[in-house]
Amino acid sequence: MITPIKTGLCSFGSSGEVFHAPLISCSEGFELHAVVERHSDRAIAKYPSIKHYKDVQELFDDPELELIVVNTPNNTHFDFAARALKAGKHVLIEKPFSNSVEEGNELINLAKVRHKVLTVFHNRRWDGDFKIIKEVIDNGVLGRLVDAEFRFERYRRTLNVKKHKELIGPGSGLLYELGTHIFDQALVLFGKPETVFADIRTTRDNSLIDDYFDVLFFYPRFRLRLRSSMLVKEEGPGYVLNGTMGSFRKNRMNLQEDSLKAGMLPTDEGYGIEPKKQWGLLNAEINGKQVRKHLKTPPSNYMDFYNALYESIREGKKAPIEPQDALLGIELIEACYQSQHEKRIIAIR
CATH class of the missing domain: 3.30.360.10 (Dihydrodipicolinate Reductase; domain 2)
Structure with a gap:
């Protein structure tokens, strides 16, 4: 039996609206649970059943969320991913994985300590x-x-x-x-x-x-x-x-x-x-x-990425993109x- 992974998006810009929200909403293995939108209400108009937050901290504090997609500007990736991992969430980061090798290594170590899946959307x-x-x-x-x-x-x-x-x-x-x-x-x-x-x-x-x-x-x-x-x-x-x-x-x-x-x-x-x-x-x-x-x-089909992510989180299989591989690109x-x-x-x- 499939238990959907409740997922939250850190933003609803082009990445969230065009890529992640449609993929998540079409997948049996995921549920679009919450979206952060600071300046508009496009997400809730399109997905009326979701929770609608105005600040990313509300996303990290949501006890129902299992997975957080960090799809915000590049300079926020490290901070938001680290905060999500510390809050006990699995994390999917939009590319680039990090802004430096040092930051990437810190996120990898944090995910290991927290026993959480950390992956990158190299779609x-x-x-x-x-x-x-x-x-x-x-x-x-x-x-x-x-x-x-x-x-x-x-x-x-x-x-x-x-x-x-x-x-x-x-x-x-x-x-x-x-x-x-x-x-x-x-x-x-x-x-x-x-x-x-x-x-x-x-x-x-x-x-x-x-x-x-x-x-x-x-x-x-x-x-x-x-x-x-x-x-x-x-x-x-x-x-x-x-x-x-x-x-x-x-x-x-x-x-x-x-x-x-x-x-x-x-x-x-x-x-x-x-x-x-x-x-x-x-x-x-x-x-x-x-x-x-x-x-x-x-x-x-980018759904293949999310299918592999589901297996990683629910079944302990290898992440669709290993963070160490993404770090080599950085x-x-x-x-x-x-x-x-x-x-x-x-x-x-």
Whole structure:
């Protein structure tokens, strides 16, 4: 018998409204129990049965809550996650996991002491484009990989209306926003690099934070380039893989995000199914024959993350994202800033 995990959201911004609330409300294993909204009542209008709080401390003090989702601005992640753990709650943190390796280690140790599940919403592992990239790498169709490039680009010339996203401070900048996604994907696919080199810049007019990066991860006999910018009007392929036997290219799609924003639910028919015209292109030599074809993108659903989280909390299974894995991504971000500052390649311990 399923006993739903009563869950609270620390905010009802785009992360809470678009991603977490729909996923939680569609899952048998979770119950959307409470939401913090300081300046509006959108959450209770959409989910009238929930508790509606004006301060996060009310969330931490709610004795019925088992899980708290920390989906507030980056600079609050450590404080809110630590307070939730100390209140005896399981914690799901939106990316980035932390603003420093030191903070991340402190949260991991706190979760161990309190015997609570601590995980991170690296949802891009459950995107179809990433799934097909992993499938191509795992089946070895490209032979030995020589180099690869992952790009996560946008065109946003004007500054974000959410002013906290444009302020210099802990967790600010594109590396902590989009970089955390592709760094995590890189670590899943290739593991920890031996060294890194980073070019990090500010490119938009009047911007205070870094909004461009070009990073190299160095592996034995393999190089991975990770790029992001806020000033790319015509996006290139999101993923490019080159190996001794061929290449694979795939455009990046925000399929699930766009569907959720349009009001589609993860339980709706057709959710997470990518149109054929968006499938990635394989060009390789297979069994002595030249093959050039599009590969079907696997179905994708962020509900798989929440299903795994339920099993972690109720059945003691491994967390969907281990906090130690997420912490490695933060370590690499710190190394990239060191590389930018010192203008040199940085060895990863």
